[in-house]
Amino acid sequence: MKIKNMFYVSLGFLFLGLGIVGIIMPLIPTTPLLLLASYFFVKGSKKFELWFKGTAIYKNHLEEFIKERSMTRKKKIMINLFADAMIAVAFFMTESTVVKVVLLLIVAYKYYYFITKIKTV
Known part of the structure; x- marks a missing residue:
């Protein structure tokens, strides 16, 4: 190997x-x-x-x-809550406005993707 x-x-x-x-x-x-x-x-x-x-x-x-290409509502919520918590840590630890804006854009895209691209079963 x-x-x-x-x-x-x-x-x-x-x-x-x-x-x-x-x-x-x-x-x-x-x-x-x-x-x-x-x-x-x-x-x-x-x-x-x-x-x-x-x-x-x-x-x-x-x-x-x-x-x-689908998830249960519970799985979607758990994944998003964990990701939001990790992003929130970075958001509150940085003083850079640019970084904060990028993090907010990431959150917005994440929700867009989970809502529109992954079916809920």
Whole structure:
């Protein structure tokens, strides 16, 4: 296995671990972290991609989203609340008006995307 592929697989396991923590701790967004894990497994190794897609974690948390491009209202709310909390920390810690405007634009785009691009089931 090439070093680049090993790096991708390592990142896949890192985000998988964080996603598993997110299953247990409701403040950590599970779906985006597992999506990142899936992405890195796909980039790193066909073997690890197939393994990950066969896990119960993938089937319970990602499979429906990947196939249907949809999420439950609860998942959308949890992801957005966590992201808003992280952005709020940066917003209140910076004194730069430009950074604050960029952060507000990110929040606006995030809500636009979740409302218009991802179906609610």
